Amino acid sequence: MRDAPLLKVADLVAYYGDFQALYGVSLDIAAGEVVAIVGANGAGKSTLLKTIAGQLAARRESVSFDGVAIGGDPAFANVRRGIALVPEGRRLFPSLSVEENLLIGGQAKRAGRWNLAAIYELFPVLGERRRQPSTSLSGGQQQMVAIGRALMSNPRLLLCDEISLGLAPIIVKDIYARLPLIAADGVAIAIVEQDIAQALAAARRVFCLREGRVALASETKDASREKIAAAYFGV
């Protein structure tokens, strides 16, 4: 018996410019659950996260958070509800220092356990570099800042878009090792990745998107390599 879902996406249709990227996607995520959303380049993964976060338009009823229909609401309103997106490519603010990037993440002023001290405990290297410009850090450290910035809003749902992109495997492993600590107090996490191994290891359930549709929804333990490959490539 699963809890009532924290996030419910029902028959979501979304466009990226003039291009229709999602054709009726449905999925749900429970509080404290880690799900992986995988799929090939262009399958609609990033569009899905952006639409949930509020960066792209959607029909109101197609996204519900904690029982409230929020589809199409702007991102700044959704952050205040507790939905935080770690955007693809990190998108740190270059004129802000590491610490300022984190502080601005907390400006939605939601209560919770995440604050500067907690972020520096999760990623100690950021504490050592807190005064530096965010652009002076390595790619992996910048990704930690991006995750920390999202956590500072004390989200109930953390959306991670391609957090392993362009990073060395050892760094990716290091970052993924922190996810259980984040999920420990009931934060739901959705991980979008092209490289599926890491995401599957971290997640309880997996959704595979192909051409804007859900091609597979399964518990990760039941998802064999063959099943995922079939859903991923459509063969």
Add this chain to the structure above:
Amino acid sequence: MEWTNSILQGVLVGGLYALFATGLSLIFGVMRLVNIAHGDLIVLASYLALVATQTLGVGPLTSLLLIVPLMAVIGYGLQRILLNHTLGDDLLPPLLVTFGLSVIIQNGLLEVFTADSRKLHAGAIETASWPLVSGVSVGALPALQFVVAVLLIAGLQALFYRTAIGRAFRATSDDPATAQLVGLDNRHVFGLAMALSLAVVAIAGVFLAVRANFDPAQGPSRLIFGFEAVIIGGLGNLWGTLAGGVVLGVAQAIGAKIDPGWQLLAGHLTFLAVLAIRPEGFFPRVKH
């Protein structure tokens, strides 16, 4: 000694030009909006101060207590109701809309206040001065203006780099889409930036109205002084903008000393010379 005196006066008025420029570069920096109506809004602040002094019987400096918040509210409203709708990838719509706004403000002021030159009277402070050495004296009013300008710029510097709202301005300037992801409502942040911009120019506008005559058609020249100070100083650097204002003020003072007709020309020529020799300005944006 006469020359020293002229240059000193130029330095002091430069503080006011720096304030015009700061308001201009603040909104360009935060939202990439070139406000062609900036000068007319400065003149509007002068007229509002005129009305306040006449109806309330207070001095122009006291009227600032009313005019500064009033201009801030006008700025916020203008941004939310009108200017936010012009912002996008294209720089042209805000340029055209603020140009239209400039025409409307000028003609509105002409309709209500006629084309007569006005001046605000601040009383004894206008003529008070302190002799520094023989032949060189500093007027109390210009000195006060300059001190206020320096304090305001120091205050803005602190606001930008030490406060949450300053962080929000810088983040929104860097990346408006991602700023929304951290919970910043850009429309509100832009409104606050315009409010701050007009609050700053209200102070400069009222001081200049005490110093010199104004009429409804003066906005564009105020705008040009602002632009020139920003470019001379270097875009995106507040202390550079102060230096730019001072350079412009000194150039005008020297020009006026040579021939009274050369005052504005000397300022423009200095601006063009800086643009030709050092197009990025004396103090380009500092990387943080």
